[in-house]
Amino acid sequence: MNKEKFKPRRVIEKRYQATIKGIVKRMRRKLETASTPTQAFTMLRELARSPTMDAAAQMAATAMATQIMQDGYRTWKEAAAAGSKGNEIYYALVKNLNKTNAFREIIDRNAALIKSVPIDATKALSKAMAEGYEAGMRPEDLKIDILDRFSDLTEARARLIARTETAKAATTLTRVRAQRIGAEWYVWRTSDDARVRSSHEHMEGVLVSWNDPPSPEKLIGMKDYGAYHAGEFPNCRCYAQPLLDYDEVKWPHKVYLNGRITSMTLTNFKKITGGGAI
Incomplete structure (x- = not known):
């Protein structure tokens, strides 16, 4: 078997990263409407814990997990056609992974990670804002500085989450299917x-x-x-x-x-x- 058949497609990671970045970019656009740095910071904390953020995180996490599951389905189908365990693999494929605890755990973990992106950013931005006021920065300049820092922090975290979690999800779902057919x-x-x-x-x-x-x-x-x-x-x-x-x-x-x-x-x-x- 081609050793790269089970390699997760990079496009799924890229899509996931773009989705997370899209969530925080929409958040930044709302923060830009604030009249002061303090108001922007207050808005960020509220948005980070809002039902809208919860829904967006759940949707993004579910989409990623589903894409990994479907991509793995194609790989295992090819393995079934090429190998000696065709019947066992087919049985493992027809059972829905989206009803397993492993699949649900992937979604829950990723939704929590996405929601943590803006929450964690507030911790760093709180210090930056205090330092800006202490240094005598003009409010309009401090607001721009805070928003730019927010973008940098969240984009870096989005890249880390996307790369790490798509790989982890692929390994988890590969393991579930493998162990169903006794491939230990x-x-x-x-x-x-x-x-x-x-x-x-x-x-x-x-x-x-x-x-x-x-x-x-x-x-x-x-x-x-x-x-x-x-x-x-x-x-x-x-x-x-x-x-x-x-x-x-x-x-x-x-x-x-x-x-x-x-x-x-x-x-x-x-x-x-x-x-x-x-």
């Missing part, structure tokens, strides 16, 4: 370019159990950020390629097991997987 292992894949972290480059091609996530940093003696799966680290562009057939990788192969990476023969790998079908 996946191949850790990186974006395979110069920007890949050294700790993640070390994981490229390694077989990982869904039930035993590694700590990539700890494996190479770096600061330990805890255990996680491919695509679950902030700004990570890695993804999980489910192991659907033993012959999808070359043997002996690298396997993460008991806190370390080891080279393992197919015979030994079958022993730890019970010797049955993947």
Whole structure:
């Protein structure tokens, strides 16, 4: 199987980022109507906690999760046609993911993150506004400065959320479908370019159990950020390629097991997987 088939499409991340930026841009346009910096700041706090913001965040989060789910559906359909587990994969596909706890959790987490963007911005802007008044800035100049800072802060956060959360959502939904058919292992894949972290480059091609996530940093003696799966680290562009057939990788192969990476023969790998079908 083409190793990039399970790679999330970048267009989904871009759409999600644009949607979040659109929400905060509409918010900025409303703030521009304020007559003073203080009024703008008060409006921002009210808008950040408004029902309109709640609805926009829910809509954006649901759209992203749905797109990831549908994109994964196409990938798994191709896998069903090409592999030996066609019937099992088809069964996993026809069951609605949008009714699972995992799907709901993706939406709830992302809606909360989107709503936190303007709320967190108010904390930084409160300090900036106080410093501006203390420095004797003209109110009209301070208002422009506050709005510009708001744009910079929220756009940076939108990029981080979009990249991190689309990857995490893809990994979560891949895991749900994989485990439905008993595919308990996946191949850790990186974006395979110069920007890949050294700790993640070390994981490229390694077989990982869904039930035993590694700590990539700890494996190479770096600061330990805890255990996680491919695509679950902030700004990570890695993804999980489910192991659907033993012959999808070359043997002996690298396997993460008991806190370390080891080279393992197919015979030994079958022993730890019970010797049955993947």
